[in-house]
Amino acid sequence: MPIPGLIDPVPVPREALASMDSRVELVGLSKEAIRAALEEKGLEPKQAKLRAKQLWHQIYNRGATSFEAMSDIAKAQRPWFAEHFTLQRPEIVTQQVSNDGTRKWLLKTRDGHDFEMVFIPDADRGTLCVSSQVGCTLNCRFCHTGTMKLVRNLEPSEIVGQVMLARDALGEWPSQPEGRMLSNIVMMGMGEPLYNFDHVRDALKIVMDGDGIALSKRRITLSTSGVVPMMAKAGEEIGVNLAVSLHAVTKEVRDEIVPLNRKYGIEELLQACADYPGANNARRITFEYVMLKDKNDSDEDARELVRLIRKYKLPAKVNLIPFNPWPGALYETSTDERVQRFSDIVFDAGISAPIRRPRGRDIMAACGQLKSAAEKKSRAELDRIAEEKQAALA
Ligand code: SAH
Ligand code: SF4
Numbered sequence: 550m551p552i553p554g555l556i557d558p559v560p561v562p563r564e565a566l567a568s569m570d571s572r573v574e575l576v577g578l579s580k581e582a583i584r585a586a587l588e589e590k591g592l593e594p595k596q597a598k599l600r601a602k603q604l605w606h607q608i609y610n611r612g613a614t615s616f617e618a619m620s621d622i623a624k625a626q627r628p629w630f631a632e633h634f635t636l637q638r639p640e641i642v643t644q645q646v647s648n649d650g651t652r653k654w655l656l657k658t659r660d661g662h663d664f665e666m667v668f669i670p671d672a673d674r675g676t677l678c679v680s681s682q683v684g685c686t687l688n689c690r691f692c693h694t695g696t697m698k699l700v701r702n703l704e705p706s707e708i709v710g711q712v713m714l715a716r717d718a719l720g721e722w723p724s725q726p727e728g729r730m731l732s733n734i735v736m737m738g739m740g741e742p743l744y745n746f747d748h749v750r751d752a753l754k755i756v757m758d759g760d761g762i763a764l765s766k767r768r769i770t771l772s773t774s775g776v777v778p779m780m781a782k783a784g785e786e787i788g789v790n791l792a793v794s795l796h797a798v799t800k801e802v803r804d805e806i807v808p809l810n811r812k813y814g815i816e817e818l819l820q821a822c823a824d825y826p827g828a829n830n831a832r833r834i835t836f837e838y839v840m841l842k843d844k845n846d847s848d849e850d851a852r853e854l855v856r857l858i859r860k861y862k863l864p865a866k867v868n869l870i871p872f873n874p875w876p877g878a879l880y881e882t883s884t885d886e887r888v889q890r891f892s893d894i895v896f897d898a899g900i901s902a903p904i905r906r907p908r909g910r911d912i913m914a915a916c917g918q919l920k921s922a923a924e925k926k927s928r929a930e931l932d933r934i935a936e937e938k939q940a941a942l943a
Pocket of ligand 1 (some may be wrong): 689690691693734737738739740741742772773774793796806837838839871872873874916917918
């Protein structure tokens with residue numbers, strides 16, 4: 550029986566509709582682009598250069614949300630900026646706090662699409678889980694986001710905007726080099742970041758810039774379901790830590806649960822990991838492995854995982870993620886004993902394989918549970934739509 554669901558229906562970028570506002574949005578532009586935009590609106594080159602530097606500091610170091618608040622720009626000049634430029638954050642629709650302290654925000658783009666971001670606090674640090682797309686084209690069968698259709702790629706401003714909103718909420722302006730709660734970022738929210746490569750790269754470059762938000766590339770992790778042709782480019786042009794959603798060690802199972810595997814197979818994927826620029830024993834590649842009962846959680850699977858990691862000589866660690874359920878999901882979570890046994894086998898082979906404690910499950914904020922409230926299609930409905938699309942293409 551063919552497995553329903555398109556493998557990779559629409560990898561082409563879908564952009565935001567043009568804004569009706571003729572003002573230029575500054576959040577998400579590079580320093581150079583800000584300078585050029587200032588010149589375009591009439592500032593002398595020298596002025597533009599100076600002002601661009603000040604704006605960058607105000608936006609990304611001080612967290613300014615209006616030109617009026619920018620004390621180092623002459624009061625008389627501030628209205629001119631407000632007339633030509635904007636400084637937007639995504640709109641907050643709702644916020645929820647889990648009983649374990651995890652926070653989830655439902656956000657809205659200016660053209661009205663919902664997406665989510667999650668903050669997972671620990672004792673003296675915390676991780677922001679950032680979305681790269683509204684929905685996802687990829688249809689992994691255990692992932693709630695995969696039941697949404699892709700609405701569009703998020704803009705750089707909307708990706709950086711998530712980090713800025715989290716900083717607002719945590720009161721972490723101005724940027725401090727040490728002691729911040731928002732210490733790490735993972736591109737593990739909604740969407741496949743390597744299918745929105747340019748925007749994710751531009752946004753992360755801003756997040757990493759030392760004069761602004763200044764988060765080190767060592768504290769940022771990009772997770773991909775295995776978009777092989779983009780992986781080397783990601784290493785070269787972004788250079789952050791890589792996580793790969795492996796989830797299965799046989800073609801049969803991975804084809805089923807991560808349909809992209811039918812396009813880029815396991816061996817090809819692991820070779821791309823071996824070639825990932827910057828991976829070494831100090832900066833290992835993380836393999837994410839969702840534990841699905843009786844699907845991918847046997848001793849044999851664990852041993853095969855070890856064999857594959859060794860075969861490709863990968864500097865690797867494995868994150869075992871107990872499956873987080875959602876309404877209508879086809880899978881169950883492996884038992885605690887099974888997850889522990891799987892972890893022991895991998896550990897005994899000398900590969901770190903911690904079990905990731907689920908966080909924020911009660912507010913549907915855990916891995917793979919994100920799906921904006923507006924989208925309520927069932928799995929069956931989605932399969933039907935996918936089959937219809939496939940038939941239309943045939
Ligand atoms: N699209 C990217 C990043 C987002 S998902 C990717 O697939 O890698 C972040 C991680 O959560 C991925 O490893 C994903 O496979 C995993 N995940 C998805 N659904 C899950 C679920 N229901 N339970 C546990 N993990 C899940
Ligand atoms: Fe998309 Fe990642 Fe979910 Fe797969 S696991 S559907 S790639 S968000």
